[in-house]
Amino acid sequence: QVQLQESGPGLVKPSQTLSLTCTVSGGSISSGDYYWSWIRQPPGKGLEWIGYIYYSGSTYYNPSLKSRVTISVDTSKNQFSLKLSSVTAADTAVYYCAREPIVVVTYNRHRHYYYYGMDVWGQGTTVTVSS
């Protein structure tokens, strides 16, 4: 059974870079069957999708955070990571990693992508931005 576990500093100073890692166990990040995503939730608020990475290294970031976000993958360690630069108090949140299953079907030389929601989540890690 696949499990995801976030890790990283719980306290980051304003203007610095937040760095988190998600370790995947019980399955391979290189299977090609999933997007690996980061989602965050400020205290008492809703969920915000940050971005995803595919095992090949391709990424997509939320335009609202794109200028500050980098997501990378280390297939040898079965991990993917999040870096968020120039943080402020507004970046204080619980950060989750999650996987999103994808199925790619090639038909008439066109690729069709099928998705199924985010089916496995890490437990979340709280990051506070404060001096």
Next chain:
Amino acid sequence: VIWMTQSPSLLSASTGDRVTISCRMSQGISSYLAWYQQKPGKAPELLIYAASTLQSGVPSRFSGSGSGTDFTLTISCLQSEDFATYYCQQYYSFPRTFGGGTKVEIK
């Protein structure tokens, strides 16, 4: 960006009640919609995908319906363990977006 309006934001109900939560999209998304349940201090859990398909292990009292821009999550007979916050999420396009959440509390 696809915006999502979820209602109500707070729902007071009793055990055994039938409850309905709505989610409306700013544009059509076919059936590319998921519903999640989140309990305090826990990560969200996938309940339904493709608007109406129950994730494995989810009780049959949960059901989803809708397509295009209007979707509904129904809990047919509310149980004590169902008091939680529920989120809809579209995966028709990037960025993925979530509704604002509906907290189901004990009446």
